[in-house]
Amino acid sequence: MTHPGLNDDETDREPPLDPAAERLQAKLKRLLAVSGLIMTLGFMAVFAAIIYRLSEGGSAPDAGDIAATIAIGKDARVESMAQAEGMLILLVREGAASKLLYLDPATGRVLGETAFVAR
Numbered sequence: 001m002t003h004p005g006l007n008d009d010e011t012d013r014e015p016p017l018d019p020a021a022e023r024l025q026a027k028l029k030r031l032l033a034v035s036g037l038i039m040t041l042g043f044m045a046v047f048a049a050i051i052y053r054l055s056e057g058g059s060a061p062d063a064g065d066i067a068a069t070i071a072i073g074k075d076a077r078v079e080s081m082a083q084a085e086g087m088l089i090l091l092v093r094e095g096a097a098s099k100l101l102y103l104d105p106a107t108g109r110v111l112g113e114t115a116f117v118a119r
Helices: 019-056
Strands: 076-084 087-094 097-103 110-115
Touching: none
Parallel strands: none
Antiparallel strands: 076 087, 087 097, 097 110
């Protein structure tokens, strides 16, 4: 007994496709190849962007990137400091009042402030 899938008789083979079906099959193969190429290029672009972001890293600022002085009130104290979104954020306590100062780190210019008030 032989396996039906291994039969090499000419009578069991599929008939050849008609020309219209062959053209459709060729179009589908080209569409699949183009789709695969676009997906591969997309993955390469995403991985390149990730590698670029990781390799860019944070370069240490030089002296020209940091303001030499920042003006705060006469009796004010800086309680804490953070850097976010390219701004330097200071929590400043002046007497009993506290406020956040948003500064440009390169120039020391105040970009905005948030005052805390009691209700």
